[in-house]
Amino acid sequence: MRETLFHLERSQPATLQAQIREVLTRAIAAGRLQPGEPVPSTRAMAGQLGVSRNTVTLAYQALVSEGFLMARERSGYFVDAQAVDGLSTGPQATEPRPQSAEAGIDWRARMVEHCADDRLVFRPADWQRHPFPFVYGQVDAQVFPIAEWRDCVRQAMGRRWLDAWTLDRYSEDDALLTEEIARRILPRRGISASPSQVLVTLGAQNALYLIAALLVGRNTPVAMEEPGYPDLRLMLARRTDALRQVSVDHDGVMVGAALEGASILFCTPSHHYPTTVTMSLERRRALLDAARRESLVIVEDDYEFEANYIGAPLPALKSLDEDGRVIYVGSFSKSLMPGLRLGFIAADEALIAELRALRRLMLRHPPGNNQRAAALFLANGHFDVLVRRIHRTYRERWQVMSEALERHLPGWARSPGFGGSSYWLTGAEGLDAAQLARRALDEGVVIEPGEPFFAQAGAGRRNFRLGFSSIPADRIPEGIARLRAACDAL
Template sequence: MIVDAVLSGQLPPGDPLPSCRAMAKRLRVSRNTVVYAYQRLVDDGFLVARERSGFYVADDVMQGRVQPPARETPISEIPAGDAPDMERRFRIRPSRQQNIRKPKDWRSLPYPFIYGQTDTTLFPLAEWRDCSRQVLGRRMFDEVTHDMLGEDDPVLVEQIRTHLLPRRGVTASAGEILITLGAQNALYLLASLFLQPSDTVVMADPGYPDFRNLAQLRTNRLRTLAVDAGGLPVDGRLDGADYIFVTPSHHFPTTVTMPLARRQALLDYATEHDCILIEDDYEPEANYVAEPTPALKSMDRDGRVIYVGSLSKTLFPGLRLGYLVASRPVVDELRALRRLMLRHPPTEVQRIAGLFIAQGHHDTYVKRLGKTYKRRWRLMSEALDRHLPGTSQAPGFGGTSFWVEGPAELDADALAERALHEGLVLEPGSVNFAGDRPPRNFFRLGFSSIADEKIEPGIAKLAALIGEQRRPPR
């Protein structure tokens, strides 16, 4: 706070600071804490200590810093006619698209049935911190601080190639793997490289809204097919598709798993009609109920499947680390394209993740998550059967969420808003549907971040709120 006050001009050079005793009393902290903080600021050049006088803002603290010119009128108050019309110059308006929204304060709420977030109490923080310390040691620090240009950290690439991909039945060389800033970054790169206005893109409905929004920025020929019990249908409605986006192992958001026979049919169709399949395997480590099903990419024999994976879902969303697997020519072009965008994901973060996997911490964590998720999966299934019978089916894959179909007259968007006031977070399902009039009676309940003992009372409260919405007004 003191540094901010100095740099913003609130504490100009030469100004005295409160004495250590006065500051400690004001902040209700130890005097030693204030002495330590002041001394650190002296060492950093922000303050000077004058014997028997106290601490002062250093006279040369602003040396080398350009002072912004004083404005007679703030930019926000400039008359509209005098300011450039920036909006007229926008080529696209992505801010107008429908997106999944999550409350920022969800951690403070008692019933966070939020999807895609982690329970930090389960994360092996000490092990992650230890990997961070290793990377910040002198030997490794030299390796991760130089500009990699378009390359990725070889340690992480090798761990993905030899450790993570074989679990999904996928084999790849190092040159067929590209590290990305999460799965979304991978999808953006693919859309930028491939999609043209004349291309036809097919995906399931409901489906992943961020990919739908992304595709609609590139082409007007987006086609959606209603999902069934086996995921994306494979029939004549695919005809004319140039690219097909699928989430076969765990359909987003309905959680259904595509049977092996349909996967093979999809691959055969792609080969026969010369189209490309984009497989988003967004929860690869969340299969703890049934026997693991191989990724669609593992069945690919002619390089028609581009595989997108994520580490953020397993570790933590803020990590923003993912990867894609494709043929060497595709990865080479994507690497060159990525260089124009961001060079490469932070090498330090890549190396920490690579060590975390190599030293076995990732495996241990995944096993812990599997046990926890399986227990919560069972508690969720029982609670939904008890309080909202017939509205959902327990995901056979496992995963971290339930897709719920409420009564036909239910408005899940209004329900979510009402539930938030009661401390309950749920995700309305309408955003996942294409079209101007999506069904509003679907919603998603995540269980990755909610404590076991909160599941039953949370579902009971949710059922009561649904009952209130269905009750006709007096």
């Protein structure tokens, strides 16, 4: 609080003493000054406000007599705890200054676009409080090797790696991280790339935004999957008037008339988002053939690349690409942690150079300390151990959920083909999944209704998603049983 800038309005009719008293009482009422906390000294406050020290002293003495402050000999002035007990503290206690209608700004009128949207995936902010959180994309702390990550962070913060995270590298990434991605991560997906063909991003979503900003204009014909990633649809709809939806069947995104004339396709071949369908090898080859004929660029979002634990994983679409037209997007959000916000793009070097220049204009580069800690986590082999642990844990939960769904909701579930961390369900005729989600929440069960994943209004009302990355296996059966009870109650 000593560093907080106070200011006075010299034009106000109130005296300087009265204004100083008001400033401090507002700070106490709002909770910015806590009980027992010292207020700025009379000398410091006088210097900051440009008034005499006597003026401040008289204001402080008045606040002492009013019970807001208490004076301690040779120590200064402190907030009186008894005064705070009688106040309504917190941000709501600070009344905003009155503002005339003429002085107000109509911010919506000034905005060139509006990004808020109410068709987002349902997930209560306090989902962790509920005993059966079938939410997607979250990390189970019991699976994550916290001690090993802490050790890598400690190493990254040491003097040896000081330059890696203290310097402004402008548009450059951590060389150790791009080397590890090119040498350790991409080969697992059958992709051969040099570090110069890799760009680190703030997660997969940042990668998709960069690509869209660089390659999608107002008249660019763009295709994406239906159903698909809601945030990507919102992102693309704000950039082009020629967005089209491409249906998905049991083999993945369908190759047909919807792709004719398209310039770029965004797709999720390994685990279709959200149905978990894995694109077959035959469909991948057909898609690449069509892309060659149509001069189509493909953005492959391999957001869950480490969660292939059922059978042999198919190679990434980019590994089959002979023309360099596939842009590969990866993310560490489903393995390390979503809060880390680290992902990457692997593509032709010329494209990476332009994406790097664009990223520099937006945020320069992701935080160096996070990049170096992740690089050490990879280099020390901890990521390999984590992936094996994820495989064991997710496979067990996948099996337990499969059995529970077959018992309580037979025929509703689409089982993941090559792993992943969720199930996609289609309920009985007439089911409203949004209504079910609200009813299930009363039973402590969190599910994600499917309607936001569809572009067509009203589609997906019977669908919902059940994630199992953040719920222990022993809770799954009861959670599904309660979900069944919620269905029956409707």
